[in-house]
Amino acid sequence: MTETSASGPMEVWITGIGLATSLGEGLDANWDALNQGRLNVDEKNFAPYVVHPWAPVNLDTQIPKKGDQRQMEAWQRIGTYAAGLALDSAGVKGNKEILGRMDMVIAAGGGERDMSVDTSILNAQAKGNSAPGFLNERLMGDLRPTLFLAQLSNLLAGNIAIVHGVCGTSRTFMGEEVAGVDATRIALARIAAGQSDIALIGGSHNGERKDLMVLYEFGDFLIRDKFASVWNRGEHPGFALGSAGAFIVIESKAHAIARGAKPYARLRAAAADHSHRRQPGEVTATLEKLWSELGGLEGGGAIITGATGAEPITSEERAFLEKHRDFAVRSTGTKFGHTMETQFPLGLALAAMSISRGALFPPADSTGMEIEMTGSPTQIVVIGTGHWRGEGMALVEAIK
């Protein structure tokens, strides 16, 4: 589309939120669970690993065709479902005119493997079956032909296009946690510059996957046996994977007003960086730099962080947070587990919800990192610090 470079950046509003997490579906269920201090943690089924399992939903309400549901694996169903909730929330579901030009930036990893195919091949190999072409023959014979489409990173976006008709543009960003930040900052920058009017951003993650756990176990990133809050994992650092879909609809203020949409909050700024983490303190310094790049911070706000619990990175983030004690901190990792690419969009969704409901949800921490906040937050900074790479922030604020 042709940009208008006329009169400074456009103001961007968050007008839709879709949440389907371990705590439930929709804003009310998540809000109530947060306020009641409820957690959904499974210490048994993936033992010794701990996960935050997805709360079951009636998929038919957002993915009406069973054929579509069958074509997806869990991570895509979670995301397609949550994206539908966001479109409903924004009041654009079924609006072909808007959906046909809506831009989509998704943060995604990859999909589930067929674990029984994997292990049966490994067991045959263990029994000495090493003939040339053995692997080829087993893969040709055993893999479900359409499984590939449930694994491809960009097919979450593809399914959202097919099921919900979001088909302006479609871009899928990868790269673990910071993919969610990059999706946000690119969609925001495009709307602010007049390159886009309205966008769907978000991601989904299925944490109930042993095939995926292998990757994080390579780096000893997974906590074991017993759940603890993100700030209280000192001797056993790491994260518990979580399942969640989180999406927001953002649009220019002018576009929202023209269609009579009500905003939850303003998305003021987003920034990301990539410290190579060669020296201690680099992450703390990078977060400090991003904080100053946000601009317009007034103090007395809140921070919703996706801190993973992985060390030394979470300690580096804690050192940053200690310098900003006038902002009340909340950790999504404690409440929802680590949802990787989805953690940042999840933070944005919770920030917009908190602003629109005039309250921050209560702390869930006994270490003193999270403290009570009594007033209504007018500014919430969402932070995403990758467990291995990537740092990002966004500023969500009240529309006064």
Add this chain to the structure above:
Amino acid sequence: MTAARDKFGRPIVVVTGMGIVTSLGAGKSDNWAKLVAGESGIRTLTRFPIDGLKTTMAGTVDFVPVDPFTSTGLSERLADLAVEEAISQAGIGTKGDFPGPLFLAVAPVEIEWPQRSELGRAVGTSDITYDDLLRVSGGGKYRSYHHRFSFGSVADFLSAKFGTKGSPISLSTACASGATAIQLGVEAIRRGETDAALCAATEGSVNPEGLVRFSLLSALSTQNDPPQCASKPFSKNRDGFVMAEGSGALVLESYEAALARGATILGVVTGCGELTDSFHRTRSSPDGKPIIGCVRKALADAGMTPDQIDHINAHGTATPENDKMEYLAIAAVFGELAKQIPVSSNKSMVGHTISAAGAVEAVFSLLTLEHQRIPPTINYEVPDPAIQFNVVGNKARDAKVAAVMSNSFGFGGQNASLILTREPA
């Protein structure tokens, strides 16, 4: 400085450096010489056993050693080579200090079979479960695999080596990924966020499971013998694409910044178009509307009309469906011109470099503009009467080319078109 802005008042985006690696070789000169000579890079696979496979050939890059081999490791090496060439040609920044962001098209990453089998051997029994694999995965022995099989690992390597600025973006829009990387760079420069962007795309996915996945979707040619004749875009007897590896990289700059530092202008990214197809996961909408809309958006973004396009560097995968739909869509937009504009598919020679294709073909399009010569579509022996493109069949053709359209279409309804021109308008 109005001369540095396009007719819409946006900064003009120019190309000042290019790099390429394909199955034909490394570097622009080697690739171009072989491409216009009509050489094929498609060979019978030697990287792994071919027993039990329906498709036994590919456009692999076997001259770049990676040990131990991983597809992600190869993707990284190929991108490294292409980016090195592009930055060196552009002469921008200083060594290890590129003055702009990185947009990288890269295949989705996952743990690969050699490493999975290694874990299986570490378990040491023959009733292995994933719990057993998890039990042996921790403790630091395989820590490097965490980095290798993280989605952001290739971008991490490139950003460290070349000193790109900010958060490098790794992206996938399937077979349109390379074009999307370029489009993201164009948009960033047009927004005035940066004067330069490094746009790269890489693919190294020819491994057993990668091949089997496409094979099970019946997307690949099975005309294995002789391998160099397998990829037959626009031919009646085409039967699928040929998987291939490679990388393309472009240094994009605002025209103003490029002029200011006296850089050689290799071409202009005049327009980008993108439109999603919501019809099906792998098939295009039968009415072609999303592709038509994508092509029209690219023309509108460039402020150009169909008669100003001198050559189409087609997506041209040689699948029965793609080539037909590409012709129908181009015919709908271009009318009678669709039968006159010379069209060619580089994939006839280098195969389908999937995530890299959009960037590889953008580099070839820019070389076409530079040399005023259109590379051929080889294996064009039995024209499909339903596709009435003016195909540059089998032999390269000299032509006056001022503007090229390069198309990329992918699974998941991804459509992207670029318009590249020789001179700033």
